[in-house]
Amino acid sequence: MKDSVAQPRKHRSVARRKLFNNSFSVICLLVSSLAIVVLATLLVAIFSTGGNWLSFEMLAGSHRENNPEESGIGQAILGSLVICSICGLVALPIGVGTAIFLEEFKPKGRLLRIFHGLVQLNINNLAGVPSIVYGILGLTAFVYMFGAFSPIRVNDQPDHEIGATYFYQTKTLGGQYVRFPAVPLIQPVIKIKQGRNASKINGDKFKLNVVSASTEKSKYANQVNETVLLGTEAKLSSRNGNQVYEAKTIGGEPFDFPAEATYSQFAKIIEPITVSNSDGDTFSLNVLSKSEPIPTDPTILAQSVFADSPDPNKRSSASIFRENSLFHLHLPFSKSVLSAALTLALVILPIVIIASQEAIRGVPQTLREAAFGMGATRWQVVRSAVLPSATPGIMTGAILAMSRAIGEAAPLLAVMGGVLGTTNHLSSLMDKTPVLPVTIFKWAGDENQGFEHLAAAAIIVLLAFLLLMNSLAIFIRYRYEKKLS
Amino acid sequence: MIRTILNLVIFTSLFALAAGCGSPKTSENSSTKTTPGLDYGDNSSLSGNITIEGSSTVEPISNRAKEKFNGSFPNVNISVSGQGTGNGFKALGAKECDVSDASRPIKQKELEVCKSTGINFYEIPVAYDGLTIVVNKENDFVDELTVEQLKQIFREDTAAKTWKDVNDAWPDKQISIYAPGIASGTHDYFVEVIGKKDGKGLRADEQTMLSEDDKALVTGVKGDKFAIGFFGFSYYDANKDELKAVSIVNPISTKSVAPSMASIESGEYAPFSRPLFIYVNAESYQRAEVKEFVDYYLQNIVEIVKDASYVPLPADIYESAKARIMKDLPGSHYLDAEGNKREGSVTEVYTEANLPK
């Protein structure tokens, strides 16, 4: 681009330009190789810190507080796998469906076209939203469920629950624990703990409002006839042939609400009942009255309790506990594997959509046209022509999205908290579980030197998983490309 | 494609090599399968969940109790978290936990929250702690500090900027402060000693890092040559090789005393010796698994506390605590009827007469 006017200038500038050209080439090379150097340093640093601490004990064990030598990531690996699987099961159908909608079903009407464009723009932007914002969304939408259900408290059962079996357990005089199944009953008296629908004597229905003793009177002054204090007792009675609980509002007006069978927290043992112990034996509990002498035979002792008595040391009420089945669910989800999986699904949804879109776009148009030419409907075209050829690309995208999911810590930290180890292993979707990235995060922040090494070892495991998944993606792509061509 | 496979092979062999090199790290006496004290054998029939929240200072003690307890009763699911004494009391009042760990007694406001939600609790002192002031290992100019100097460094009104401001002989470098945050009982206790009487609190400026996570504080002081911080004795003890504890000049005897199990127990390490508590939800105690756990905790408390590097209380305090539970006497000994805090040592305050009627 230099005009050929002044010869000496051109000659100089050619040499200079050549110099710049060559040095730039070298600079480029150096700078680019910096990336390789950085990666190598990273890997070497991590392997040297954590390599020695990898062992089968470590892979299988679980976190032991203040004891890095005996801690392990077994629970975390299981937790990560479970959460990522559920997350994938949710995100993939929705993501692929959205991609098909965006690519294959472009609407004609103007309004719908705007909708279409908005969805597309929306997805591109969602991909850039920080993952912690998804964590907050998950917290509000899945854990607290917008406050629609009352939070779970100790010494109380969740309002909406399935898949849980309740037992009572008590200690026999011999020191062993026995249990028997709990049955929900309509209790004679209950304490009102939360609002519900109730009706007045004249039949009017209203929503009962419950306030605690410390709430200022002004806050409910205009509702005294629809409000009760927390803990007000309601007695069982019947009205029109139905069993109801009756109580009075703060304003003195009586009301009632339908009686439901509930589990009481404690069961008094008055007569012999069939119980089972930890060895699986079932027997009938031997109930002694206070005046009877305590038997001396240890076997009998192991099967005896005192009848219910006011003396706390001789009390024989059994307390309730819950055994979860695999399908245990309750509302609100609160901090659980399910909330975490759903939140993670939201995080990777944009990635799945974009990757699937690209895969679908890669299907040659001639394929579609041939199908249309045969008289197929739009959906048939998609199902039989587009999807089969787009599948390898979609699967690759899915696997890459999963590898992103397995490394995400921020949303899980928000939704499940920093769980490091649970006594019982994962048994239902409502449990909390440690996951690999959060475990690494907490161990990295621990001042104990041992945990630093453990964190590095856990990182190695995480990287190995990622490598596996990426290799799988590459393998699938290679194999299917070969197949199609 | 071949290249990818090559990379995969290299990486996998690296991985396998690293795993193979891994010698399982064994340590001698860390198994907690055998339990001293009451031994029921392997009683796996007891089930249930127990939630413990609260002070990160007391967290090591509750964790030890949990591990020992799970040795005998493996099916009881106990979760311990240490997000601060204040948060523990909040959870107790909101019925979100069964036991609340606390490094200071309950305050009147927190008591009222519990009353309004119908919570009764048993106040149980578990150990003595010496709040330890630490500096970086390479700090060679600070060996002892007086309470006055501590006020200069930590209070929000005096807030010394450099070490030189406190003592002319010290270097002219900025002080980096690592302290527990507002929800921590350790924070409250420290503020009581250095500022409560004048209504002043802990500084919260740019030189100060506040965190409820004691582990982050340890890391902070370890890495910063001109840092100073404080937390419970157990955290210092676990990192003795990498931190330096500052001796405090006892305001009464005017002798400078270093924190140690002995000086905390004798009370010589003042004014930073303080009792630690757990607050047990009385309704939760009726549950079989909670009752078993709390009884176990108290039965083995001396060993548990010593294991966690804290100092056990005199035996009669533990007996009184057990008696409170036996006789079902809930409430706090540290607040009187008007809501004011009672001062004094544990032996003085923890009497039945001080319970609410």
Next chain:
Amino acid sequence: MSNTSAGQGELLGDAVSPRGKLRPRSSAASKRWQTVVVTGLVFCALVSVFTTIGIILMLVVESWGFFSDDKIEIWKFLTGTKWTVGQTQGELSYGIWPLLSGTLRITGIAMMLALPMGLVSAIYLSEYASKRTRSLLKPTLEILAGIPTVVLGFFAVKFITPYMLEPLGDFKTFNATSAGIAVGILCIPLVASLAEDALRAVPNRLREGAYGLGANRLEVTLKVVVPAALSGIISAFLLALARAIGETMVVALAAGSTPTLTLDPRMPSQTMTGFIVETFKSESVVPGTLSYFSIYAVAAVLFLSTFGITLVGQIIRMKYREVYD
């Protein structure tokens, strides 16, 4: 592309399918099934719409809870220079600038590292590299892109700070520089791949034309290709910027939890994301309290900035894209 009779049969949707099953299906039935399917697909698309609506609604509603509190004024929030919401002893200050300053400092350092390195790598990959170097560099960048952020956070706090920074002087344990470097490393692959796409999209005729006029490679690159791909490059920068602003785990591990308002990169610097994580870690999120609402207020600022930057990046890429046909 299969043209077998089996394929044709499938496409017809009725008569015989390859497995010999007779599946008579009228075109009316096919159309009805299609409506069902399309409805299902629309619902899928709606999920993403609801996600955005959910995020916006939640942030607006809960930030309202923050700003409607008597103690908070929105003006002070936007201009104040002290943030003590996490430490509510004594005076409550809620100026967002310390958190913003933390974010800006770390993002600044990250961009200083990522933009040049990413762009140069992209130029190298698209204009200079031989096949061999390409096959080494590209996978490296892809691996770097796939490394989880906790790993980089660990690297920052355990290696960058003690080994790289301590020898250099007065760096605090938690500082902005090591977090900035780690975030920069995170963003390099993003810049590189997006910029490379943009550079590759420039048709070869432009290059050939320039070579024909006697330019050497450097001049072709800097004077022809880069300007032609400028919109894509700028879009790449903006997307990387958004990524850096939203980075959470690295800053949570390496940058500390003290909000500071300073230009000194050696001081701890809590960012907006760092504050949110710190509040979650301390689990003092009791719904209804001021600290609970403050999470949403900060998250709103965070969301607005990243959403805004991403949007601008998209618009630039689409509007200013030079189309060569």
